Amino acid sequence: MNRVVITDMQVVSPIGTGKKEFYTSLDNGVTGLGTLSNIATDSFPNTLAAEAKQKGVVIGSRNRDRKELFMRMLLNEMQTSGSWERYLPDQRHLWAGMGIDYFKLESFCESENPTINNWHGHSVNTQQVLKQLSSEFEIIGSQMTNVSACVASSQSIGAAFRNLRNGMEGVCITGGADSMLNHLHYMGFYKLGALTGQSGDPQKAVKPFDLNRSGLVLGEGAALFTIEQESVANKNKVLAEIAGYGCTMDSYMITDPLPDGSMLAKAARHALEDAGLNIDDIDCVHCHGTGTPKNDVAEAQALKILFGSRSSEIPVFSLKSQVGHCIAACGAVELCAALYSIENQCVPPTVNFETADPEIPLNVLKEHASMPIKNVLKLNAAFGGQNTALIVRKYE
Amino acid sequence: MRKFYQSWKLDEVIPVTQFLKQKKIKKYFNRETAAAVTTLGMLLKENNTIPTTIPICYATGDLAYQDYGLDNIINGSIDDGGTFSTECFIEKGIVAISPLNQFKILQNMPLCFSAIEFGLTGENAVVYNDSTGLRIFAGQIDAPELMLGAGRVDRFGTVEVLFALCRKEELPSMNDQAPDDALEFLKNLEVL
DSSP: OOOEEEEEEEEEETTEESHHHHHHHHHHTOOOOEEOOSSOOTTOSOOEEBOOEETTEEOOOSSSOHHHHHHHHHHHHHHHTTTTTTSOGGGEEEEEEEOSOEEOHHHHHTSSOOOGGGOGGGEEOHHHHHHHHHHHTTOOSEEEEEOOGGGHHHHHHHHHHHHHHTTOOSEEEEEEEEEOOSHHHHHHHHHHTOBOOOOSOGGGSOOTTBTTOOOBOBBEEEEEEEEEETTTSOGGGOOEEEEEEEEEEOOSOSSSOOTTOHHHHHHHHHHHHHHTOOGGGOOEEEOOOOOOHHHHHHHHHHHHHHHGGGGGTSEEEOOHHHHOBOGGGHHHHHHHHHHHHHHHTEEOOOTTOOSBOTTOOOEEOSSOEEOOOSEEEEEEEOTTSEEEEEEEEOOO | OOEEEEEEOTTSOOOGGGGOSSGGGGGGOOHHHHHHHHHHHHHHHHSTTOOTTOOEEEEEOSOOHHHHTHHHHHHHHBOTTSSBOHHHIIIIIGGGSOGGGGGGGOTTHHHHHHHHHHTOOSSEEEEESOHHHHHHHHHHOOSSEEEEEEEEEOTTSOEEEEEEEEEGGGSOOTTSOOOSSHHHHHHHOOOO
């Protein structure tokens, strides 16, 4: 079995673009939640959103597929930094978790014949986007677009880890991108009742694990990682090792997570087996932590199964109060925070966590906690019941 | 048989209800989801010893905006001057469709509804219709057998779905030539 390491990380998120800005925002507990500014929102019943920012300013673009924009930004950075230059183009693979196809609603409405049979030309096929980017950036080994909703990017990273570990040659550029901050998808999710209706300070709208949590805010962003076999990687560039991956399905309900958390716990157990670790080797957990009433309880149940009496002691963290729910990109963006924990040997506080919920007896931090961190467990779960667990390890 | 291929034209009824524990759940389905549940149901009925933990990967087709009710949204979102209006979109466009229609454009639904109906809990992935995604999934699996599926709806509303129960050695490696299209890839795949 080959060891697999992460040698580059690039991120676009509501709390900043690039590792330095993202890490500084984690240092300072910055939250990127606000109100929608990139689309006209006259008459919108809800405008809460976490838009991607660079140097504190919302990345502007109207009537454009922002997923494609974010991916292009990241690939430009990676190309400039020589992230994959040691590999031939056909040894470079681009595997990403991507969100729902962007639809050019405005242009379709104003087209000559906006009838149902003519919509295809106005829908931006995400797979074609990835293939186009692969061609432009000379990453021609293979392309894969995972569309497993909120676990799409963590499944992509898991696939890259497993295939490289099992002997696939080359380098994987993997992670994901998403933005549902457009008319059709934002309002579609609003109508489902998935978004918090909380009024008041937008920055306090998402409260993972808190007694007064009320739902999620849509975020957007992207993160990509360069993943290689350790034996051929430049050791000076290694950020962390990917040690294990697990994946399950709840097989319960399409709208709700399995209340007892058993299948999420099983995904974590598979990741532990993959890594050759036992549960006591895990130092902290970076949770899915949506801030919805049901998810957070189910996740707490999963941690109780995994850690037993230690579940109320091990530090846990959710990034979603700072970046919202980045849907297909959430696993990748949140993995950046797991790397922050390893690099800085600390667990950040979960912003907006104030009042503990008796149903969630977890150690949710209100302040940064410095501690030795060797192994981080990263959990994610998707609408529909798919679960993933990744274990990232300090490189030694 | 370890491989099931099914196709239904736009005016044909997909007999999905025979595989549903709760018939009312059908209202969440687009045509691809209904076809996926039905086709997988047929395969599992004939191969009833398949463990519920079998790894499964599904390659989905283009997004089903036609099933989403896009025409109703468009009709309501254009103002008297013939241009898109956010106000019209909110007041007459998006309200013209059921909130449940959101499930019809979530691309992991064919797999997730299949998992719920048949109790599947194993490793899984949903990829956009490309055989590379199926082969990448196979490359990450340690189990000797896995389930691969692919589906799509064409512009005329014909839906096609195929599920195949494969042994890892039956799959071409990443370096071998194979059709890019996931459905064609599975049609060509020989499974014992």
